[in-house]
Amino acid sequence: MGKAKRTRQKLHSPAVKTKGKTGENAEEMDVATDNADKVSVKRARSVAGSKATTNPFLGMKITTDLLKQNLPDFDTRSVVTSKTFKGMNLKKKDKLRLRHELWMEKVDALQTAKKNRKAKKKREQTAVVGDLSGMADALPTLELLMKQSSDAALEREKKERKPKGLAKEKQRKEQMISDIAVFQQVLNIPEFKANPAATMLEHLRNKIKQGQQMDT
Template identity: 30%
Template structure:
């Protein structure tokens, strides 16, 4: 209570204040006009920010932000309509572009292709021939599974060769040299086939 009484004492009494109605009304009008001008300038700046191209990328505009920026109901309705039209236009453009892409994929270009095909026919044939040769080489290099009888014959031939080598005089005198010669004889024919 002490603070309130102290503040009341600081204020001027009504008796000392001279009331001049013309001056008060004029001051109030001036203040109101300045405030209105400031509000109009602020609203114009805010609307200019909304009308920028990348504004919707930078921020999301909702009804709450519109209410705080614009004071008139008509302006709010205009802004809502503009934002709705922008969203609809963006959706419409994306659908239109997708439709155009699909149509471009469907269209066949046939103008002077016959001449170009005839020119490239030799290149295509040489490419196909290279592919056939590469495929044939792959088939030749691939090891095929031998039948049981062929495997038996091959193992019997290997055993016979081993017996001949082990009984020879050359093997008993210098076995490593004989094995080296034998391997060279087996490897040379296989390398000649590849070249």
């Protein structure tokens, strides 16, 4: 038995053919496309002209030399590398020496900062002892403080001390009469009559002893 053949179907429908004057229609289509191209070109030119008028950089000449500006390596780099000394025409030994010096400066800076932190922490933990000569020079001396205190006490005493007024005439007469009576009693003492100087000296000694006993 033979194979059954299936008719092949077309996937796309055939194009629609225009009837009539095909040549005239083609010419009209070409003219329309030419007109559309001209209109688009005019619009593009008008847009370009408007952009040119509003461009702030119009007439400014910027060359590539102005844009190519490079900073030195020391300004742009924080780490010393092989490119740091590029263009300096240095020998290999000089480059190594400079690199070593820069590295030692960084190490010294780190060590000093570490030492300062340790010293500060130690000062905060320990009491103030040792050499206080600087503080003693800044503070006033003991003699100056005592002098200032004594001067202030004298000024207070002067302010508090009031001058005594004169006694009344009656009081003066009574005091004079009592003094005369005491003097007469002293004259009647036999020791005073025998040796007045020794008696007066003994009286003064007794007065001094009484004053000392009262003070103590």
